[in-house]
Amino acid sequence: MAKQSGLTVWINPVLVTLWVGALWMTALTASVLFQTIPDRQLAGQVAGRLFTIVSYIGLASGLWLLLQRLAGEGLSAFKQGLFWVVFFMWILVLIGEFGIQPLLAQLKASALPNDVMQSVFASRFKTWHGIASIAYLIECLLGLWLVIKSS
Template identity: 90%
Template sequence: MARQSGLTGWLNPLLLTFWVGALWMTAITASVLFQTIPDRQLAGQVAGRLFTIVSYIGLGSGLWLLVQRLASEGFSAFKQGLFWVVFVMWVLVLIGEFGIQPLLAQLKASALPNDVMQSVFASRFRTWHGVASIAYLVECLLGVWLVVKSR
């Protein structure tokens, strides 16, 4: 995102750093949770909560960055690669938080009182969890690209 003065001059890079940093820190933390906590259900609950928080950070940060870019650049924002990278990241957050995560929660609820991985829903859960993981990885990598290119 181009250099700007005033509020957006420091707010845009701050929001971008906060969002991308939260993405990567949550990925690392989730890995540590599953390595440290013997109860996989508990580790999954804590990790899920962290991913939800990061999703809302991404929704707010991404929306601000997109709206601000449109307000300052007008329709020429649509010709900028940085705009589209933020947009794709923001869409991935929407898909993950409001599409995939509710599906995973429903599969977990349907498996009760058993763990979803010990139920007939295990295969579907693994598939959708894999899709979510790939989308999250893409978001993380796009975030790194965005941080490098926006300097």
């Protein structure tokens, strides 16, 4: 294993903590929003904004962690479980933010002025929201593994 520079010694654990902590906290916050705010559309908008922020935290953190690992380990990084966990988490962020979320937004926009859940798009929305939720759960669990293995 290559020796880490002073910067990566502290920034890598901070980025892992920020990313994974944000994942778990946003999941909990979204649940609280839907339990607390009677207007489900408003709760969904706030939750969606939080998930977008977490996605960008994940994109930046994951890219840094992947590039740093490649720079420090070279091709042997591809033989490391931590590299692949970060890589799969990063891919899940890309799929969620740039694949699934735009689709959900389009379904919501197509349903206007009605709530998407009271529209002909409700079934498709539920399906894609479920896929997004499963991908997010997998990302959270991989993040938990990352925290445990990184310490």
